Amino acid sequence: MDKPIYPHHEYPFTVRNVRLDHHDSVRSHVHQQVSTEVERLERRIEVLRLTKAPHVAVMISAYERMIDHKKSFLQNCDLDERRYY
Template structure:
């Protein structure tokens, strides 16, 4: 009977760090957060045009979310890249 054996894994080899990926990740995160901010700003404008009973609470919540997202971009020095 022929047994197929898998080679045993050796000691962990350190993976090379590719620093060029860091900027692409930062750019992607910045773009995502900027898109989320723009989407929340559009929701706020829509809510201001409606007479929903809880619109003021929702607007306030969205404004806090926007402030936190913009604060995140500022803390990580991504504010310059952000497009709202």
């Protein structure tokens, strides 16, 4: 089986306008990116909960740890949601 050309083929390519010389632009971009990753992991967990596969619990646990780490990163770097509302 051939490997896909783009490893993230399930997510469409989007152009992001990030100005690296502007601190707030970078912070906003990182917040958006990590938040999107958390949302994707949460959706995967929802789908896995409906699946009857032998290792679903292990996969869900791993995704939950990833979500916890990403949310902790946002909080530790003052990128949590409270700043953006």
